[in-house]
Amino acid sequence: xxxxxxxxxxxxxxxxxxxxxxxxxxxxxxxxxxxxxxxxxxxxxxxxxxxxxxxxxxxxxxxxxxxxxxxxxxxxxxxxxxxxxxxxxxxxxxxxxxxxxxxxxxxxxxxxxxxxxxxxxxxxxxxxxxxxxxxxxxxxxxxxxxxxxxxxxxxxxxxxxxxxxxxxxxxxxxxxxxxxxxxxxxxxxxxxxxxxxxxxxxxxxxxxxxxxxxxxxxxxxxxxxxxxxxxxxxxxxxxxxxxxxxxxxxxxxxxxxxxxxxxxxxxxxxxxxxxxxxxxxxxxxxxxxxxxx
Numbered sequence: 001x002x003x004x005x006x007x008x009x010x011x012x013x014x015x016x017x018x019x020x021x022x023x024x025x026x027x028x029x030x031x032x033x034x035x036x037x038x039x040x041x042x043x044x045x046x047x048x049x050x051x052x053x054x055x056x057x058x059x060x061x062x063x064x065x066x067x068x069x070x071x072x073x074x075x076x077x078x079x080x081x082x083x084x085x086x087x088x089x090x091x092x093x094x095x096x097x098x099x100x101x102x103x104x105x106x107x108x109x110x111x112x113x114x115x116x117x118x119x120x121x122x123x124x125x126x127x128x129x130x131x132x133x134x135x136x137x138x139x140x141x142x143x144x145x146x147x148x149x150x151x152x153x154x155x156x157x158x159x160x161x162x163x164x165x166x167x168x169x170x171x172x173x174x175x176x177x178x179x180x181x182x183x184x185x186x187x188x189x190x191x192x193x194x195x196x197x198x199x200x201x202x203x204x205x206x207x208x209x210x211x212x213x214x215x216x217x218x219x220x221x222x223x224x225x226x227x228x229x230x231x232x233x234x235x236x237x238x239x240x241x242x243x244x245x246x247x248x249x250x251x252x253x254x255x256x257x258x259x260x261x262x263x264x265x266x267x268x269x270x271x272x273x274x275x276x277x278x279x280x281x282x283x284x285x286x287x288x289x290x291x292x293x
Contacts, residue, residue, distance in 0.1 A: 025220060026179040029171050033180070037169060038152035038161060047167035049184040052212070054219050056227065058122040059188070059196050066186040068166060069205055072195065081160035082147040082206045084109040108158070110137045110145055112200070116207060119196040122227045126198050126211060129234045140239060143171075147206035149238070160206075170213035173240035181213045210238070 046068070055063060070077040087109045116131065118124045130146065137145055151169040152161045166185035171178055187208050188196045197211035214234050218224045226232055236243040255263045270278045 022175060026172075026174050026181055026217075029178040029180050034151045034153075034169060034171075035155060038155060042164050044164060047165040047184050048186070049182065049216070051216050051219055052184045052186050054215055054224065055188055055196070056122045056215075057225050058227070059120045062120055062190045062196060063188050064191045064193075065189055067189050067193075069162075069185055069187065072187060072189070072193070073203060078162065079203055079205055081150065081162065081209075082204050083113040083202065085111040085113045087111075108148075114200040114202050114204060116198060116200050119190070119194055119199055123196070123198050123211065125227050125229050125232075126214065126234060129229055129238070130198060130207065130210075132235060133238050136239070144239065146210065146238065150206055150209055168209055170209065172213060172217060172237045174217060174237065178240065181216055183209060183212045183216060185209065187212075214238075 053066060069079045072079065112134070116127050118127050133140075133146055142148070147160070149171045150160060151171065152163060153159060154161055168183050168185065170181045170183060172181050173179070174181075185205070185208075190196055195208055197215075198207040200207050214232075214237060215224070217237060218226075218232055221232075223232055229235065233243050235241070255267060257263060
């Protein structure tokens with residue numbers, strides 16, 4: 001016999017858990033959700049991200065139009081997501097002269113076939129970040145390297161798919177966890193049709209898509225006008241590693257000027273008021289340094 005319902009709960013509506021702005025904008029990454037999106041039936045309608053037309057202020061005057069990938073190069077409707085150099089043929093596991101069935105396939109190549117460049121100089125810092133990640137490719141696990149962060153992928157072989165809607169999901173490390181950044185494939189171009197974002201020669205989609213994902217996070221962080229690696233945590237977004245900014249500290253203060261202007265008294269005052277930051281040194285003397293020097 002089914003238990004009777006509590007009459008006190010009659011007419012009450014169950015509370016729906018509220019999502020924070022962070023969770024609704026950049027939900028936590030789910031492999032199941034990514035796999036379902038890859039196998040879902042596509043719609044012919046193009047996806048337009050509400051934040052997909054944002055550019056740094058320095059690049060805005062050079063913007064001529066936003067184009068889809070099939071419009072970037074004339075007579076080339078299917079631009080590749082990534083081009084890599086082939087790996088040397090590995091020695092296959094064999095038994096009695098035959099390859100072992102079910103052996104793990106060799107890892108995909110991470111050697112980029114091409115060269116990165118910045119469409120506008122305000123993205124040169126992002127080229128440096130991409131290059132830094134490339135230099136550490138051996139330390140990044142499978143699935144965490146630049147173009148491997150871009151979805152959808154074919155569930156069978158893991159190759160990138162080109163959704164007709166132009167909707168991509170990028171996996172970025174935001175607020176201490178991997179999150180989903182949804183973007184469209186509209187690319188900003190200048191008067192000559194060249195992409196303004198980080199591109200590659202030959203032309204590939206992955207740096208353009210990653211640039212859009214980083215820009216979307218910059219918009220949310222309100223740092224779209226900044227353009228230095230230590231001002232935007234792009235390296236941490238792409239790797240999940242803590243980002244340490246090593247800036248050259250001020251090494252010393254030199255007081256110059258003619259005699260009898262009070263340099264000695266000013267020096268003594270600085271040392272007495274800020275003993276943890278200043279000290280007196282002897283630049284040239286024949287005597288031994290004193291204890292306070």
